[in-house]
Amino acid sequence: MKPANQIIGMFLRSGIGVLTAIVVGGATLSFAQESVSVRATLMTGGVPVDDPNAAAWSSAPPATFPMSPQVHWQNRIQEVTVKDVIVRALHDGKQVAVLVEYADPTQDPDDAAALEFMVGDKKAHFAHGQPMLQVEGGPVNIWFWKNKAGKAVDMNAKGFGTLKSQEHQDVKAKAVYSNGTWKVVFSRDLATGHADEDVQITPGQFINIAFAVWDGRKDGAGDLVEKGSQKAVSSWWYFRADAPPDYSGYMYAAIAAALALGFQFVLIRKLKKGQSA
Amino acid sequence: MGALGKPIILMVGMYAFLKFVLPNIPGSAPLPSSLIFLYLLLTASGIVIFETLSGESKDAFWGPIQRFLTGENIGGLQALRYGVFILFPLLVGWQTYGSTAVSDLPPTESRTIHPAPPGEYTGLSNPVPKTPENIMQGKGFYAAYCSPCHGGNFDGKGPAARGYIPAPANFADPTTIAMLQESYLFWRIKKGGVGLPIEGAPWKSAMPRWEVELPDEWIWKIIMGEYDGAHQSPRTWE
Numbered sequence: 001m002k003p004a005n006q007i008i009g010m011f012l013r014s015g016i017g018v019l020t021a022i023v024v025g026g027a028t029l030s031f032a033q034e035s036v037s038v039r040a041t042l043m044t045g046g047v048p049v050d051d052p053n054a055a056a057w058s059s060a061p062p063a064t065f066p067m068s069p070q071v072h073w074q075n076r077i078q079e080v081t082v083k084d085v086i087v088r089a090l091h092d093g094k095q096v097a098v099l100v101e102y103a104d105p106t107q108d109p110d111d112a113a114a115l116e117f118m119v120g121d122k123k124a125h126f127a128h129g130q131p132m133l134q135v136e137g138g139p140v141n142i143w144f145w146k147n148k149a150g151k152a153v154d155m156n157a158k159g160f161g162t163l164k165s166q167e168h169q170d171v172k173a174k175a176v177y178s179n180g181t182w183k184v185v186f187s188r189d190l191a192t193g194h195a196d197e198d199v200q201i202t203p204g205q206f207i208n209i210a211f212a213v214w215d216g217r218k219d220g221a222g223d224l225v226e227k228g229s230q231k232a233v234s235s236w237w238y239f240r241a242d243a244p245p246d247y248s249g250y251m252y253a254a255i256a257a258a259l260a261l262g263f264q265f266v267l268i269r270k271l272k273k274g275q276s277a
Numbered sequence: 278m279g280a281l282g283k284p285i286i287l288m289v290g291m292y293a294f295l296k297f298v299l300p301n302i303p304g305s306a307p308l309p310s311s312l313i314f315l316y317l318l319l320t321a322s323g324i325v326i327f328e329t330l331s332g333e334s335k336d337a338f339w340g341p342i343q344r345f346l347t348g349e350n351i352g353g354l355q356a357l358r359y360g361v362f363i364l365f366p367l368l369v370g371w372q373t374y375g376s377t378a379v380s381d382l383p384p385t386e387s388r389t390i391h392p393a394p395p396g397e398y399t400g401l402s403n404p405v406p407k408t409p410e411n412i413m414q415g416k417g418f419y420a421a422y423c424s425p426c427h428g429g430n431f432d433g434k435g436p437a438a439r440g441y442i443p444a445p446a447n448f449a450d451p452t453t454i455a456m457l458q459e460s461y462l463f464w465r466i467k468k469g470g471v472g473l474p475i476e477g478a479p480w481k482s483a484m485p486r487w488e489v490e491l492p493d494e495w496i497w498k499i500i501m502g503e504y505d506g507a508h509q510s511p512r513t514w515e
Contacts (some may be wrong), residue, residue: 037383068440071425072470074490078425078437123480125471132479133472183515206383235442236481238383249377257370264362271347 035063036145037238038209040089040096042245047090047097050174052183057099062089065211067232072127074161083262085113087233091241096201097187102213107177109148110216110224113184117199117239118139118208119156126236128157128229133195141199143186146175147216148203152186156197160229166197179258190241205244208236280342284324291320298380380482387442389476392455392458398464399429405497415502418495431507441483455509462500467493 041060048054064086069077086101100113118124122138125131129140140165142155152173156162170192175184190201199207211234215225226232281399295316308316326339345351350357405411420429426445428435433447446453454462464472470482487496504511 003474066440068483069425069437072485074485076485082331125480127483130471132407133468134474135479137480204379232440234440235483240383243379246379249374249379252377253370253374256373257366260366260369263363268346274343 013253014134028111033172037240038063038087038089038208040091040098040239040241041205043090043092045186047092047095049095049097049172049185049187052101052174052176052185056090057088060099062086062088062091062101063237065234067211067213067234070127070212070229070233071233073229076228077226079161080213080226080232081217083211084234085211085213087211089239090162091190091201091203092261093244094189095187096190096241097185100182100184100186100211100213103180104177104181104182104215105211106215106217107147108216108218109181110146110214110227111177111182112144112146112189112214112216113175113182114142114144114212115186116143116210116212119199122197124158127233128160128163128190130159139197140196143173143188144173145175145184145186146179147175151224154188154198166194168192168194168197170194170198180201201239201241203241206238206240208240210234210236262269280414281338284328284338287324288317288320291319331509375440386478387476388478388481390443391461392474392477394464396468399461400458401460401463403459403497403500405494407501412501412505414418415498415500416506417502418491418499419502419506422487422491423499431503443478443481448503448509451509454511455505455506456512457513458496459500459504459511462503463496465491466496466499 027179037130039061043059048056064084066084067082069078071077082102082106084102088099089103090099098115100115102113104111116126116128117140119139119141123132123135124138124140128142129137131137137158139156139158142157143157144153145151146153152167152169152171154169154171155163156166171186171188173186175182175185177183188198190203192198192200200234201207211231215232217225218227292313295308295313299305309424326334327334329335345354345358348355350360359466361432419427426435426441427438427448431448433445433450435445438445439441448454465484467486467488469488471479471486473479473482476489488490
């Protein structure tokens with residue numbers, strides 16, 4: 001007969017496998033996800049950089065983020081028009097496009113929207129990369145669109161009052177207004193040659209993103225209500241471009257299942273031999 | 278299968294206890310799955326040791342298992358035996374897939390809500406006399422500068438609060454200003470979000486750096502108004 005401790009060992013190992021499967025499986029089923037990140041869906045055949053209404057956008061899951069009046073900097077505002085932005089994103093491995101959608105009752109020449117990213121590895125304050133007192137912060141990269149300009153500006157800031165346009169303009173924007181809703185598409189190559197100024201988007205990696213919107217309406221005296229730092233802003237959220245599909249998980253699972261199957265055969269054969277001996 | 282009945286009941290009972298009973302005992306909390314797994318493993322080892330103490334009990338314990346696995350004289354259980362042989366590799370494969378799959382969740386960032394203040398902001402006492410006039414003036418400043426985010430009711434639910442993560446502090450909550458000293462509030466109001474140390478994630482906080490806009494005396498009055506309005510008292514050493 002087979003040494004008993006060897007068989008016990010085999011039996012224990014198979015038991016551990018089953019137990020682990022039950023416990024781990026049970027744990028992963030109980031996850032619930034909130035809208036905390038924008039997921040840029042991988043697509044083929046060119047991203048719709050010029051068409052906010054392209055059919056391809058329906059394949060990108062929408063994420064909704066709440067907006068607040070900007071209060072951090074002293075030229076603050078107490079109330080803003082835009083309360084939420086709905087964000088979708090697509091990429092094709094080369095270019096990325098981000099669609100920002102929000103309700104604005106009137107179309108004005110000074111309507112504007114912007115995306116903000118951290119640049120490099122240093123953390124940056126969500127309010128224009130304001131200097132922090134105990135932490136050395138980095139710059140922010142701002143992609144800014146204004147209705148009357150009809151294009152995007154690629155900018156950097158390291159605190160309020162330091163905003164400046166880049167030498168290399170890599171960002172495009174295209175917007176359409178209908179039924180009280182703005183749809184603005186920002187687009188750029190995932191990577192640029194200027195890592196000290198531009199956010200670099202590596203598929204599969206989470207980066208930080210924030211949003212700003214200006215309603216270009218005017219008050220009774222003909223002055224702009226929302227301008228400069230008087231705008232709607234969001235906190236930092238996450239952004240990730242989908243990595244190319246990775247099937248290695250299925251491969252590992254198949255190998256593990258085959259090993260378990262083989263183990264069963266060996267175990268039973270040994271047990272049968274032990275019985276007949 | 279008599280010798281196997283008790284161990285199976287024991288394992289199932291143990292799992293049910295750890296998963297459903299223990300978390301409901303007052304003062305307890307749900308156990309992480311890794312801990313449940315460890316406890317079940319210990320239970321299983323205990324059963325195996327106990328059942329193999331004597332040759333007699335060992336045969337009574339292993340005999341049915343061996344017969345089941347080899348399929349000799351088990352009659353109607355044959356179908357169950359094949360079921361186990363199919364299910365076991367599938368479970369192993371499923372578990373392997375689950376443990377190697379890339380997570381769709383963003384990285385978790387821990388943030389210390391009340392990090393230690395710099396040395397010069399510990400132990401300061403409020404230099405403004407606590408008179409009804411000063412408290413009222415403090416509440417007036419609070420209404421003008423703080424209430425848009427921290428709320429007219431001191432509950433952190435001001436009209437400007439909705440988009441900010443971390444959410445503005447709720448002063449009526451006993452875990453905020455009630456467990457802090459006035460000195461600490463003075464630091465947080467004066468230096469704002471950008472004054473936090475790295476463990477406080479300063480890049481996320483919308484709290485203005487009020488030292489740029491308000492004199493110290495106003496800040497001390499605001500602190501008084503906050504405690505009074507939120508019906509809380511500062512923490513003291515007594």
